[in-house]
Amino acid sequence: MAPEPVILINAFEVAEGHDEAFLEGWERTRAFLSTQPGYLSTRLHRSLVPDAEFRFVNIARWESVDAFRAGDLTAGVPGRTRPARGPPSLYTVVRDDSTAGTP
């Protein structure tokens, strides 16, 4: 059986009016990471209000903690975007009703 994917959650503080610059850096990072072994997918969320503490929240899936930790994955990214709050946090899904039928 395949191991449970690990979920990486990363919140970014982005000043109002700087969305496009952030998105460009994020795209470069994603393009690089998506070539790495163990990368599964990512979703980037933008706040519906412009002045949220965390303007963007990135939620990525990796095959395993080991795959994610195998080296400094973002070292090769030109113009890399640094998270405002240190490294991303690693999570596992403990409850999920998104695959169940909804009444």
Add this chain to the structure above:
Amino acid sequence: MAPEPVILINAFEVAEGHDEAFLEGWERTRAFLSTQPGYLSTRLHRSLVPDAEFRFVNIARWESVDAFRAGDLTAGVPGRTRPARGPPSLYTVVRDDSTAGTP
């Protein structure tokens, strides 16, 4: 065309050793919210390290902001769990490669 779902992200500070009590409260809240119009699904994430700032992160999907905001949705939940950092933040997905084929 259906409107884009709104994503509700909620981070919880939970002291070490209190996971089970938190999960019980979370289950009650989820059971109630899942009966409300516009609720789509939720995923609860637990940190892989016990001392993370945010031990749990809940990510829920609602049909629309209006559906989510239609009243004080958690008022009817017995023993409701209050978020440690104020109300949840509302997001929309702006990038998503999780539905694309991976090479």
